[in-house]
Ligand SMILES: Nc1ncnc2c1ncn2[C@@H]1O[C@H](COP(=O)(O)OP(=O)(O)OP(=O)(O)O)[C@@H](O)[C@H]1O
């Protein structure tokens with residue numbers, strides 16, 4: 001039995017807006033084992049992003065326990081959480097969040113810049129490896145504003161990979177991309193999954209669920225469904241069957 | 251802490267936003283340069299005036315007839331005739347602290363030489379007058395004691411007189427000029443001195459033996475004043491007291507009687523001028539202070555705005571694991587680099603601008619080291635503080651709040 005990478009116990013998150021309290025998460029408990037590819041789905045406002053931000057230590061729960069790799073996150077200081085993010089988490093955002101006017105390789109190197117244990121030659125080597133893994137070895141010196149959305153998202157994924165994290169978190173990583181590019185990204189995630197990485201993938205698109213190993217469905221801050229997917233489809237196959245778009249047909 | 255990486259990050263952030271860095275620097279450059287130049291101009295002007303004051307001779311003592319004037323009451327003409335030639339003679343014999351002594355009587359009118367004429371006046375003085383007033387003879391010579399004894403019809407003239415009476419450039423020495431029908435032979439020309447700080451033409455001057463003016467022009471037996479110079483500036487007070495006691499005795503004044511003469515020193519005048527220049531310096535210091543304040547506010551604004559608009563970047567850096575202290579260090583390094591570079595460029599610009607004013611505007615400038623230090627410190631400290639403070643606020647946010655910042 002693989003070890004638990006993530007364990008949530010009755011996580012609640014409330015936002016105070018004016019004199020109203022918004023209950024974004026109303027007591028969420030689950031655990032995720034090493035090597036799982038989990039999709040989290042649910043309608044808009046159901047609390048998916050809130051949950052993922054808590055998992056990524058970008059936000060703190062109002063109550064409840066969260067263990068990442070066996071470490072309790074709740075009682076940690078801000079600095080310790082920053083170090084935890086730096087060493088154990090790779091986060092992919094819907095809007096890429098790359099540094100503007102900065103080359104792909106420098107963007108990928110960024111997490112390692114904040115890790116004093118890694119020297120500059122190793123940093124460069126790992127960044128190059130990560131960019132190769134996402135298929136961007138020929139775009140390393142391109143700046144973020146000289147790349148397409150799909151390429152930017154690959155850079156963001158490479159950045160999430162570069163620190164060899166315990167878990168990769170993606171919040172609607174394909175939300176801004178057309179369906180072909182989305183499947184290319186999905187192929188990438190499936191490849192990472194096949195390499196044994198733990199992935200949590202928030203999405204609106206129910207189709208994507210069938211490419212992951214486990215589906216969690218949120219509604220109104222509660223988990224309403226949590227099932228193992230016995231029949232994982234291959235994104236590569238789907239991509240091959242997809243009609244090629246006009247530009248490439250020429 | 252990994253300083254090398256944070257330093258690299260800061261350099262990268264600066265070079266990726268050269269325009270922003272330059273604009274921030276510009277505020278500092280202008281602030282520092284303006285203050286340095288302004289103070290240099292002010293101090294230059296002040297020094298100029300001070301040089302002129304000491305050039306006027308701060309050891310000069312002037313004795314006038316008549317007592318202290320009270321409330322503008324018109325004086326009896328006899329009161330204006332209390333200084334006699336005998337007073338001059340006795341002072342010359344007895345006073346201990348005087349380097350030079352000269353009577354003064356003047357006559358004014360139209361100076362005529364051939365077809366040229368010019369309204370001026372002739373000062374009747376003794377040979378000492380030249381040294382008292384620190385004048386120089388540029389050609390010819392000064393009249394002598396013998397000329398004074400003989401009431402000789404000779405004179406020494408200033409450059410303005412030369413220009414007006416001899417416009418064709420002939421050498422005035424040996425020529426005759428006339429005033430009120432009396433011919434005077436020019437025997438010397440004075441070195442030009444230009445205008446003094448009160449706008450008086452110091453070259454509009456004709457010197458003749460006082461005996462000549464008294465007997466041949468005015469037919470009077472009293473003096474209009476006596477000029478003297480103390481041996482040294484510090485001796486001026488002693489000399490004044492000495493003159494007072496000699497004159498009181500000579501005039502047979504009893505204890506309790508008011509003086510029937512008045513002693514003035516150049517020191518009083520230079521005091522007034524000093525006050526004026528001090529006022530000028532204060533004014534310039536105020537202007538400099540205000541430009542420093544305005545510059546500081548400019549720096550503050552641009553720093554504050556540029557850091558605040560980078561809140562998203564801060565959130566992104568924190569999301570990949572930067573700690574608050576890493577963010578803060580990065581922004582501090584950026585602010586220090588910008589402020590110090592800007593400060594140094596500002597100092598160079600300020601010194602350069604001062605030099606240009608000196609060369610082109612022909613204005614005396616004196617760059618003050620303290621203005622360099624103070625403006626540099628104020629601008630860099632403001633720059634660093636307002637780079638650091640908003641960064642500290644942003645670094646204290648939760649990463650997700652910083653990321654969401656619009
Ligand atoms: N910073 C915040 N302040 C106040 N309320 C918030 C905040 N963030 C989220 N919420 C509220 O929490 C609830 C859950 O939001 P969340 O962003 O997690 O939804 P989501 O499932 O990601 O939706 P979407 O699919 O549209 O992205 C929403 O009702 C939202 O209004």
Ligand SMILES: [Mg+2]
Pocket residue numbers: 048049050
């Ligand atoms: Mg969301």
